[in-house]
Amino acid sequence: MADKLKFALALALLAAGVAGFYLLAEQPLVVRVLSVLVGVGAGVGVAVLSEPGRRFVDFAREAVVETKKVVWPTRKETVQTTGIVFAFVVVIAIFLWLTDKSLEWVLYDLVLGWK
Template sequence: MSNHPVQTVSTSNDKYKVILAVVAVISGVAAFYILANQAGWVRVIALLVGLFAAVGLLATSDLGRDFVNFAKESVRETKKVVWPTRKEAGQITAVVFGFVLIMAIFLWGTDKFLEFLLYDVVLGWKK
């Protein structure tokens, strides 16, 4: 017997919910532009109705529930992170800038040395 998890294909109802959610968003945006001669608040309400309908439809689908679970897990994992103090962050930043400065000087020096070696010694070109 295998212990591999079985991934199920979402039902056709979930596919229809996602399609209807996309249609709701498109309808809300279309209503916003169709109602161009109406007051601004009417247009915004039409847009929000379409967006909320889409969110409601997606929230009831497997895809929406999976996304909500993922978001909750992400927040939970973020709370576990040990963030550095202001002093530690400043020290780490100083080390990074110092390293970048040393590498820049090293690469500049290497470039100048190779330039001297190639142009002056090998090719005999004098500037």
């Protein structure tokens, strides 16, 4: 129940920040944007204090750790893979064009007799 209240408070703070943007219409844009940022920051701060918020932060940290374990391809590998994909697409496009023209020839010239 407490987590639901924290989440509701976080949403209210976010809404207050957005409402502040419109209520401060006569103020400079910087003040209006700061009201939104303060609302978002306060909402996130309250949300992180809840159990689902803590679980999300833990998940995000683990995701960053796993991302650092990934072996990213080199520039050469990326260019080679892109070239292979491009060549495959060209080959498939030619195959589909030949199939289409063959079916067109069979249907229109041989079966229907339209020349």
